[in-house]
Every structure is written in structure tokens, then in C-alpha cells.
Amino acid sequence: MKKHNFSAGPCVLPQEVFQKASQAILNFNNMDLSIIEISHRDKNFVAVMEKAQTLALELLGLEGKGYKALFLQGGASMQFLMAAYNLLETKAVYADTGTWAAKAVKEAKLFGEVDVIASSKDKNYNYIPKGYSIPEDADYFHCTSNNTIFGTQYKEFPQTSVPVVCDMSSDIFSRELDFSKFSVIYAGAQKNMGPAGTTLVVVKEDVLGKVTRAIPSMLSYKNHIDKESMFNTPPVFAVYTSMLTLEWLQNLGGIAAIEKINNQKAALLYSEIDRNPLFKGFAAVEDRSNMNATFNLVDESHKEVFDKLWKEANINGINGHRSVGGYRASMYNALPLESVEVLVDTMKKFESTI
Amino acid sequence: MKKHNFSAGPCVLPQEVFQKASQAILNFNNMDLSIIEISHRDKNFVAVMEKAQTLALELLGLEGKGYKALFLQGGASMQFLMAAYNLLETKAVYADTGTWAAKAVKEAKLFGEVDVIASSKDKNYNYIPKGYSIPEDADYFHCTSNNTIFGTQYKEFPQTSVPVVCDMSSDIFSRELDFSKFSVIYAGAQKNMGPAGTTLVVVKEDVLGKVTRAIPSMLSYKNHIDKESMFNTPPVFAVYTSMLTLEWLQNLGGIAAIEKINNQKAALLYSEIDRNPLFKGFAAVEDRSNMNATFNLVDESHKEVFDKLWKEANINGINGHRSVGGYRASMYNALPLESVEVLVDTMKKFESTI
Ligand SMILES: Cc1ncc(COP(=O)(O)O)c(C=O)c1O
Ligand SMILES: Cc1ncc(COP(=O)(O)O)c(C=O)c1O
Ligand SMILES: [Mg+2]
Ligand SMILES: [Mg+2]
Ligand SMILES: [Mg+2]
Ligand SMILES: [Mg+2]
Structure with a gap:
């Protein structure tokens, strides 16, 4: 898989x-x-x-x-x-x-x-x-x-x-x-x-x-x-x-078509970052990138638990860059909506675990 | 093939x-x-x-x-x-x-x-x-x-x-x-x-x-x-x-091993270029490249015949560069000796056709 x-x-x-x-x-x-x-x-x-x-x-x-x-x-x-x-x-x-x-x-x-x-x-x-x-x-x-x-x-x-x-x-x-x-x-x-x-x-x-x-x-x-x-x-x-x-x-369908999907993916992830009390977004809300979502744990001590969960969910590449820490989920054109759904589900599961 | x-x-x-x-x-x-x-x-x-x-x-x-x-x-x-x-x-x-x-x-x-x-x-x-x-x-x-x-x-x-x-x-x-x-x-x-x-x-x-x-x-x-x-x-x-x-x-076996094979390939092709009355080498004999053999037809009017033959022999890429004309056979490391044998056979067949 x-x-x-x-x-x-x-x-x-x-x-x-x-x-x-x-x-x-x-x-x-x-x-x-x-x-x-x-x-x-x-x-x-x-x-x-x-x-x-x-x-x-x-x-x-x-x-x-x-x-x-x-x-x-x-x-x-x-x-x-x-x-x-x-x-x-x-x-x-x-x-x-x-x-x-x-x-x-x-x-x-x-x-x-x-x-x-x-x-x-x-x-x-x-x-x-x-x-x-x-x-x-x-x-x-x-x-x-x-x-x-x-x-x-x-x-x-x-x-x-x-x-x-x-x-x-x-x-x-x-x-x-x-x-x-x-x-x-x-x-x-x-x-x-x-x-x-x-x-x-x-x-x-x-x-x-x-x-x-x-x-x-x-x-x-x-x-x-x-x-x-x-x-x-x-x-x-x-x-x-x-x-x-x-x-x-x-x-x-060109850029117009992919933009709709990109908006959907970004909306889904950012709304979970905002909703979920365990995460906070890094970038100013009005300037948030639809490509790279940067977010951190509210309580860093939970890092091990979350890292274990996303790895189990077959997720790759969400470690944040050292300049920001935390997490970065890049949602480029070819990333399926389904992958964002899996990430969001994992964030919810994390919430219910803690 | x-x-x-x-x-x-x-x-x-x-x-x-x-x-x-x-x-x-x-x-x-x-x-x-x-x-x-x-x-x-x-x-x-x-x-x-x-x-x-x-x-x-x-x-x-x-x-x-x-x-x-x-x-x-x-x-x-x-x-x-x-x-x-x-x-x-x-x-x-x-x-x-x-x-x-x-x-x-x-x-x-x-x-x-x-x-x-x-x-x-x-x-x-x-x-x-x-x-x-x-x-x-x-x-x-x-x-x-x-x-x-x-x-x-x-x-x-x-x-x-x-x-x-x-x-x-x-x-x-x-x-x-x-x-x-x-x-x-x-x-x-x-x-x-x-x-x-x-x-x-x-x-x-x-x-x-x-x-x-x-x-x-x-x-x-x-x-x-x-x-x-x-x-x-x-x-x-x-x-x-x-x-x-x-x-x-x-x-x-590294460079020593491939050099032997490269010498063999080059010797085979250059000796046919020299032997075959229909071809002549371009480069000075003592400076000939073991990688790229450049050669021309003695009589350009036979071009169509030879081109048809090498294409039939499943050979690719021997057209010469425009600065030299004629033919260039590049015999890099990964080219099998067998390919040179096929080219040489084709040159002999050409000789017997003309
Ligand atoms: C916005 C931006 N500019 C420039 C670069 C550097 O690109 P490259 O590694 O191709 O030089 C990157 C690499 O991630 C980037 O994201
Ligand atoms: C000897 C030599 N130098 C330089 C070049 C140019 O190489 P490139 O196209 O990678 O710039 C070539 C290309 O064939 C070459 O044969
Ligand atoms: Mg939050
Ligand atoms: Mg940057
Ligand atoms: Mg000759
Ligand atoms: Mg040159």
C-alpha cells in the first residue's frame, strides 16, 4: 500500500x-x-x-x-x-x-x-x-x-x-x-x-x-x-x-479544477487544526498557505503519542522544518483529498487518546 | 527487441x-x-x-x-x-x-x-x-x-x-x-x-x-x-x-575491467573502418577515440544503401554530427561488444552489396 x-x-x-x-x-x-x-x-x-x-x-x-x-x-x-x-x-x-x-x-x-x-x-x-x-x-x-x-x-x-x-x-x-x-x-x-x-x-x-x-x-x-x-x-x-x-x-480541467480541490483539502485540515484543542496553527490566519499547513502541538509532551499515531496511519513527511518545529503537512496538487481525510482522522483519534 | x-x-x-x-x-x-x-x-x-x-x-x-x-x-x-x-x-x-x-x-x-x-x-x-x-x-x-x-x-x-x-x-x-x-x-x-x-x-x-x-x-x-x-x-x-x-x-571490476572491453570494441570497429574500402576514418589514427569513432563513406552516393542496412540491423544513433558528416559510432561503457559486432557485420554486408 x-x-x-x-x-x-x-x-x-x-x-x-x-x-x-x-x-x-x-x-x-x-x-x-x-x-x-x-x-x-x-x-x-x-x-x-x-x-x-x-x-x-x-x-x-x-x-x-x-x-x-x-x-x-x-x-x-x-x-x-x-x-x-x-x-x-x-x-x-x-x-x-x-x-x-x-x-x-x-x-x-x-x-x-x-x-x-x-x-x-x-x-x-x-x-x-x-x-x-x-x-x-x-x-x-x-x-x-x-x-x-x-x-x-x-x-x-x-x-x-x-x-x-x-x-x-x-x-x-x-x-x-x-x-x-x-x-x-x-x-x-x-x-x-x-x-x-x-x-x-x-x-x-x-x-x-x-x-x-x-x-x-x-x-x-x-x-x-x-x-x-x-x-x-x-x-x-x-x-x-x-x-x-x-x-x-x-x-x-487545469488550474481552475485543481484549485477547487486544493481549497477543499486546505479547508478540511485548517478547520481541524483550529477545532482540535491539541493543535494550533503557526501562520497568521489570513495568510495561510493552501499548500503547506504549519501547525504545532499545544502541549509538546504529547509528541510521541501523535507521532506514533500518524506513522501507524501510513502517513509520511509531516515533520515540521526546524525553523518552525511541530508539523507541516504539504498538500500539493497530486495529494489526494483522501490523504487529508486520513490525517484529520488521525488528529481526531489523537484527541480521543489523550 | x-x-x-x-x-x-x-x-x-x-x-x-x-x-x-x-x-x-x-x-x-x-x-x-x-x-x-x-x-x-x-x-x-x-x-x-x-x-x-x-x-x-x-x-x-x-x-x-x-x-x-x-x-x-x-x-x-x-x-x-x-x-x-x-x-x-x-x-x-x-x-x-x-x-x-x-x-x-x-x-x-x-x-x-x-x-x-x-x-x-x-x-x-x-x-x-x-x-x-x-x-x-x-x-x-x-x-x-x-x-x-x-x-x-x-x-x-x-x-x-x-x-x-x-x-x-x-x-x-x-x-x-x-x-x-x-x-x-x-x-x-x-x-x-x-x-x-x-x-x-x-x-x-x-x-x-x-x-x-x-x-x-x-x-x-x-x-x-x-x-x-x-x-x-x-x-x-x-x-x-x-x-x-x-x-x-x-x-x-572497475575501470581496469571496462577498459579491456572498450579496447576490444574500438579495435574491432576501427579495423573494419580501415579494412573496408567503402569507409575511411576521420580522426588521425594515433588520436582516435575509443569512445566515439567518426568515419565517412569514401563515396557519399552510397549513403542511402548503408543507412537502410544499419536501420534494418536495429542500429540506432550512428548519424555523424553536422561538423564532421558521415557516421559516428559511440561505444560507451554500457554498449555491449555484441552491438559493435552487429555494426561491423553490417559494414561487411554493405561491402558485399555494393
Ligand atoms: C519557495 C522556494 N524557493 C526556492 C526553493 C529552493 O529550490 P531548489 O532546491 O530547487 O533550489 C524552495 C525549495 O524548497 C522553495 O520552497
Ligand atoms: C566533451 C563534452 N563537453 C561538454 C558537453 C556539454 O555537456 P552538457 O550538454 O551536459 O552541457 C558535451 C556534450 O556532449 C561533451 O561531449
Ligand atoms: Mg486548535
Ligand atoms: Mg520559506
Ligand atoms: Mg577503409
Ligand atoms: Mg568535441
């Missing part, structure tokens, strides 16, 4: 994606070859790459709007520096809403002036700062739509005329947004999109070409766009499996 | 590796979870990463000699710039022996003075330059041990007191060398080591810390060494499959 996998990333993917990916390792497209032994220039793989790019833009509602989708290597962490390398000429402004946002700030500082114009560090990142204004002379504004570790999520984004660069690693494809308000969106695949090993970067082309520094080929968005994400050997398996996951999402 | 896969990379891997990798996508280590849905901090994956690093150093004979093995993202192309970012303070010297070497030169030029002290560009890279000397004041000497596109390979490396950085993407783990003569060795996995999506970088630690520029975290060898190749989410599946391939090689 499979586990109820609440892992924060890499994380659960649709079961049919595991099946198809496993099969393609043995024999891809009836080529009598493994997906991992064919040339990336083979038309069978080129079609995969094109499909993945098209699906990404379609699902985000960005086709025909001047955007390109790239599947790069390096993880979201590489985008911390690539965003700055490609876009930061003089000054950029950042919102510091968690560990990942702070790392993005750190890397950008090597390339120019970086002003942190909003931060929730004062309260261990348990909320999303609001009511700040973005200076018009900034090259861009950088934010992190969902803070994986702390379990907070932007419900609204600040209005601004400067380009917005957004790290959507942990909530991309999970909810409807006007994605055309962003100039660069990036996301490590290993949450809502696929296995670790590739990163989706969606770039509005008109934001490029404004910095004077020379950019190494592998770090240049323009170069990757010109080469249609095949400047060098792409991470074939990660791109293929991402394509399968995006296909699954499209067949399900 | 499987194909005889002579693809230049990504390329054939051992059949047992395909089987194990396919299985791990469904259920890894009896965890009831896929290898691609577990946290990279899970002890089951940490063990994979450690094993891959240990095997790489052991196979190269570099354990306990001050080296660290990293499995990074970005491909060998990312190493073109990372090598320079981390090591080039004033001046570096390069040997230009092919397309990849030339790309390495191009990226390094963004970071300091780069002198090309040897080149075989004058003859479309069909040989390895010899007899040049390496200036003692260079920060490092960069070379490409095997030139995938042109089918040439260093049989001996120049003597020097400066650190040697070597792109071994297409012949790592294929032949015994004194690897301790190199300060940095890098290789995209997708030839002799695994699927596309990770790059092995073996760094002698004492070569680091000598440049004054600030290095972004993701581009810093020292940072990746300090974090044991887990600074950010590694490309889990590519590392796992590389570990399986290195395990296969170790069980086979």
Missing part, C-alpha cells in the same frame, strides 16, 4: 505519472529504447520539450502574450542569481517573507543594490507583510508567492509598475492568478510539477536586454530562449515527467 | 540499471514511495548521494587524496563557466580541441585573460595537438580528454606544474589514468555515468580559495563541498541512476 505522502518537496506526483515514467525508463514511445538513452535532439524528445513548454504557458494563460517557458537545470536556487544576473542593473527591491526569499536577497546583492522593502522576519515569518509601496525606479520587485517552510501565501500581490519577479516554487499551477502581472515566474519542478532536476522559468521577453553586464551563456535567459531551452543537454527525464504531470493537470 | 544504441549522449546505460531505475520510480527501497517523491533529506536518499560520491572517488582511485566528488546540475556547459568563476584570477590557458573546448574558452573569457596555447582547429579538429608548453604563471590549464564530436582522445596529457582542469564528459570511467594529476575533473553524466541531469565534478580542495571575486552560492565549488552536494535540492533521479551505473561498473 502506498503512503499518504505530505512531503514538502520532492513530493507526491499523480500515480499515473509514476506508472508512465517507470514504463518510459524501459521503453519510451515504443522506440525500444529508454527515455534516458535517446538523444535530446531526437524528434521524440523534442516533442516532449515543446509539449511541456506549451502546456506550461497554456495552463498559466500566457500563450500569445510575449512569454517563453524554459526548463532549466539548477533548481530555484539558481534562479536567485540568474534573475539578478539578467535583470539587475542598478537597484532591485525584495520582499523578505521566509528562508527562500532571504536567500534570493543574498544572491542578488552580488549584482547591485538590493533593498528589502518588506519583511516578516520580526515574527519568524508567520505572516505576509502588506501596505508597503514599491519604488518606481527599481529594476524589479521580487517576491515569493508561497513560503514553503513557514506556510504563508500571498492572497494578493502589491500593485506596481515595475517588473515583478516571483518565486512560485511551491504553489505554481495550484490556483488561478493573473499570471500576466508577472515578468518572470520561476519554480523548481519538485512540488507541483515533477521530480527534482528541472526548474520552470517563464520569462516575458520584453523585460530582457536591459542590463549592461556580460552574461555567461548558461546563465542568460536570452540564450536559453534563443535555443528553445536546448542550449545544452536538458534534464530529459525531469522534463518528461514534468510534461506528464502538466498533461494530467490539463486533463483534470 | 532492444536497439543497438550508438547514441553519442544521452546514451545506452546497462540494462540492469534501466530495470532498477524503472522499479525505483514505483517503489524505492521498499519504502512504498517512489524515488522521485521522497525528500532529498530522507536518509534513504542521503545514502544514495554518499554512495555515488564514494563510488566515483573509489573508481577514479582518488579516495583519501584531498578530492571531493559533487553531483551538480547544469550539465558540463555549466562547468565551462564555474571552472573559470572559481579558479581564474588572472590568466588561464586552454587547449582548443573541438566544439566543446571552444565553448569552454568562450565562457572563461568573461572572467580573465584566456590564452589558447594549442589548437587543432586548422584541420577541423581531427587530431590532438602536441609538443606545446604550458606557461608556469597560468592559474590553470584546461583540456578536453575526449572530443565527442570529432572522435579524438588524448592518449597522453602534457606535463605541467599548474593545476589541470579537464572536461572528461565523454570518456570518464572508461580507461585507467593517473587521475591525481588533475585538479578538477568534470563530466556530464549522460555518457558513461547516467542519464542527463547531473554532472560529476571532482575537485581537489587545495586548488580553491585563490580567486578574489565573490562567487554566487550556486556557482561556488566550496559552497557545494561544504554542503556535501546538497546545498539545494539535488537532481534525485539522475544521481540515483548514476549511482546504479557506478555500482554496475564496480561489480564488473
Whole structure:
């Protein structure tokens, strides 16, 4: 029996994606070859790459709007520096809403002036700062739509005329947004999109070409766009499996359809966290993430009892990150509602045990 | 029936590796979870990463000699710039022996003075330059041990007191060398080591810390060494499959054992290229690569006939690169001798047909 996998990333993917990916390792497209032994220039793989790019833009509602989708290597962490390398000429402004946002700030500082114009560090990142204004002379504004570790999520984004660069690693494809308000969106695949090993970067082309520094080929968005994400050997398996996951999402009805299920899952878990006297939520209620629910025991001495119960219930991956402690249940797109039901039942059983 | 896969990379891997990798996508280590849905901090994956690093150093004979093995993202192309970012303070010297070497030169030029002290560009890279000397004041000497596109390979490396950085993407783990003569060795996995999506970088630690520029975290060898190749989410599946391939090689008897087989395969094919009046080799005989054999038809008008024959023989991936034309048969570690026998038989059959 499979586990109820609440892992924060890499994380659960649709079961049919595991099946198809496993099969393609043995024999891809009836080529009598493994997906991992064919040339990336083979038309069978080129079609995969094109499909993945098209699906990404379609699902985000960005086709025909001047955007390109790239599947790069390096993880979201590489985008911390690539965003700055490609876009930061003089000054950029950042919102510091968690560990990942702070790392993005750190890397950008090597390339120019970086002003942190909003931060929730004062309260261990348990909320999303609001009511700040973005200076018009900034090259861009950088934010992190969902803070994986702390379990907070932007419900609204600040209005601004400067380009917005957004790290959507942990909530991309999970909810409807006007994605055309962003100039660069990036996301490590290993949450809502696929296995670790590739990163989706969606770039509005008109934001490029404004910095004077020379950019190494592998770090240049323009170069990757010109080469249609095949400047060098792409991470074939990660791109293929991402394509399968995006296909699954499209067949399900796209972001609108998954958002409803994600809302259901989150509502179910948060209402139990609130109702159950043994648990308390970590994040400010209005900023709670629908992807990562962070919660703690009211009385830490019960930890052993609860840990035993959820392990018995075949649950995996709900230990909290050390920055928050307690628990974190990640409910990405591919996590079935049933898994949340099992977790909630376990929390109730725990209540009746204590 | 499987194909005889002579693809230049990504390329054939051992059949047992395909089987194990396919299985791990469904259920890894009896965890009831896929290898691609577990946290990279899970002890089951940490063990994979450690094993891959240990095997790489052991196979190269570099354990306990001050080296660290990293499995990074970005491909060998990312190493073109990372090598320079981390090591080039004033001046570096390069040997230009092919397309990849030339790309390495191009990226390094963004970071300091780069002198090309040897080149075989004058003859479309069909040989390895010899007899040049390496200036003692260079920060490092960069070379490409095997030139995938042109089918040439260093049989001996120049003597020097400066650190040697070597792109071994297409012949790592294929032949015994004194690897301790190199300060940095890098290789995209997708030839002799695994699927596309990770790059092995073996760094002698004492070569680091000598440049004054600030290095972004993701581009810093020292940072990746300090974090044991887990600074950010590694490309889990590519590392796992590389570990399986290195395990296969170790069980086979390591580099010494595979080198014998590689010599046999190469001898068989080159002797047919030489013997058969319809074919001629591209590379200078003394510099011929044991990994990539490049050859052309003496009379191009027979192309259609030969192409039909090898396709009928279930052969895949021997079309030459556009820079050379003709054919390229890549005979990486996992290609069975039998596949070369089939190719040679097909060349003989072609001779009898014409
Ligand atoms: C929001 C966010 N940004 C960035 C990262 C770093 O991603 P990667 O490990 O792919 O570099 C993560 C990883 O969990 C994340 O959640
Ligand atoms: C010798 C050599 N170096 C570098 C590369 C580039 O590797 P990657 O595509 O992983 O960047 C290749 C690719 O075939 C190669 O053969
Ligand atoms: Mg965070
Ligand atoms: Mg409560
Ligand atoms: Mg070459
Ligand atoms: Mg001949």
C-alpha cells in the first residue's frame, strides 16, 4: 500500500505519472529504447520539450502574450542569481517573507543594490507583510508567492509598475492568478510539477536586454530562449515527467479544477487544526498557505503519542522544518483529498487518546 | 527487441540499471514511495548521494587524496563557466580541441585573460595537438580528454606544474589514468555515468580559495563541498541512476575491467573502418577515440544503401554530427561488444552489396 505522502518537496506526483515514467525508463514511445538513452535532439524528445513548454504557458494563460517557458537545470536556487544576473542593473527591491526569499536577497546583492522593502522576519515569518509601496525606479520587485517552510501565501500581490519577479516554487499551477502581472515566474519542478532536476522559468521577453553586464551563456535567459531551452543537454527525464504531470493537470480541467480541490483539502485540515484543542496553527490566519499547513502541538509532551499515531496511519513527511518545529503537512496538487481525510482522522483519534 | 544504441549522449546505460531505475520510480527501497517523491533529506536518499560520491572517488582511485566528488546540475556547459568563476584570477590557458573546448574558452573569457596555447582547429579538429608548453604563471590549464564530436582522445596529457582542469564528459570511467594529476575533473553524466541531469565534478580542495571575486552560492565549488552536494535540492533521479551505473561498473571490476572491453570494441570497429574500402576514418589514427569513432563513406552516393542496412540491423544513433558528416559510432561503457559486432557485420554486408 502506498503512503499518504505530505512531503514538502520532492513530493507526491499523480500515480499515473509514476506508472508512465517507470514504463518510459524501459521503453519510451515504443522506440525500444529508454527515455534516458535517446538523444535530446531526437524528434521524440523534442516533442516532449515543446509539449511541456506549451502546456506550461497554456495552463498559466500566457500563450500569445510575449512569454517563453524554459526548463532549466539548477533548481530555484539558481534562479536567485540568474534573475539578478539578467535583470539587475542598478537597484532591485525584495520582499523578505521566509528562508527562500532571504536567500534570493543574498544572491542578488552580488549584482547591485538590493533593498528589502518588506519583511516578516520580526515574527519568524508567520505572516505576509502588506501596505508597503514599491519604488518606481527599481529594476524589479521580487517576491515569493508561497513560503514553503513557514506556510504563508500571498492572497494578493502589491500593485506596481515595475517588473515583478516571483518565486512560485511551491504553489505554481495550484490556483488561478493573473499570471500576466508577472515578468518572470520561476519554480523548481519538485512540488507541483515533477521530480527534482528541472526548474520552470517563464520569462516575458520584453523585460530582457536591459542590463549592461556580460552574461555567461548558461546563465542568460536570452540564450536559453534563443535555443528553445536546448542550449545544452536538458534534464530529459525531469522534463518528461514534468510534461506528464502538466498533461494530467490539463486533463483534470487545469488550474481552475485543481484549485477547487486544493481549497477543499486546505479547508478540511485548517478547520481541524483550529477545532482540535491539541493543535494550533503557526501562520497568521489570513495568510495561510493552501499548500503547506504549519501547525504545532499545544502541549509538546504529547509528541510521541501523535507521532506514533500518524506513522501507524501510513502517513509520511509531516515533520515540521526546524525553523518552525511541530508539523507541516504539504498538500500539493497530486495529494489526494483522501490523504487529508486520513490525517484529520488521525488528529481526531489523537484527541480521543489523550 | 532492444536497439543497438550508438547514441553519442544521452546514451545506452546497462540494462540492469534501466530495470532498477524503472522499479525505483514505483517503489524505492521498499519504502512504498517512489524515488522521485521522497525528500532529498530522507536518509534513504542521503545514502544514495554518499554512495555515488564514494563510488566515483573509489573508481577514479582518488579516495583519501584531498578530492571531493559533487553531483551538480547544469550539465558540463555549466562547468565551462564555474571552472573559470572559481579558479581564474588572472590568466588561464586552454587547449582548443573541438566544439566543446571552444565553448569552454568562450565562457572563461568573461572572467580573465584566456590564452589558447594549442589548437587543432586548422584541420577541423581531427587530431590532438602536441609538443606545446604550458606557461608556469597560468592559474590553470584546461583540456578536453575526449572530443565527442570529432572522435579524438588524448592518449597522453602534457606535463605541467599548474593545476589541470579537464572536461572528461565523454570518456570518464572508461580507461585507467593517473587521475591525481588533475585538479578538477568534470563530466556530464549522460555518457558513461547516467542519464542527463547531473554532472560529476571532482575537485581537489587545495586548488580553491585563490580567486578574489565573490562567487554566487550556486556557482561556488566550496559552497557545494561544504554542503556535501546538497546545498539545494539535488537532481534525485539522475544521481540515483548514476549511482546504479557506478555500482554496475564496480561489480564488473572497475575501470581496469571496462577498459579491456572498450579496447576490444574500438579495435574491432576501427579495423573494419580501415579494412573496408567503402569507409575511411576521420580522426588521425594515433588520436582516435575509443569512445566515439567518426568515419565517412569514401563515396557519399552510397549513403542511402548503408543507412537502410544499419536501420534494418536495429542500429540506432550512428548519424555523424553536422561538423564532421558521415557516421559516428559511440561505444560507451554500457554498449555491449555484441552491438559493435552487429555494426561491423553490417559494414561487411554493405561491402558485399555494393
Ligand atoms: C519557495 C522556494 N524557493 C526556492 C526553493 C529552493 O529550490 P531548489 O532546491 O530547487 O533550489 C524552495 C525549495 O524548497 C522553495 O520552497
Ligand atoms: C566533451 C563534452 N563537453 C561538454 C558537453 C556539454 O555537456 P552538457 O550538454 O551536459 O552541457 C558535451 C556534450 O556532449 C561533451 O561531449
Ligand atoms: Mg520559506
Ligand atoms: Mg486548535
Ligand atoms: Mg568535441
Ligand atoms: Mg577503409
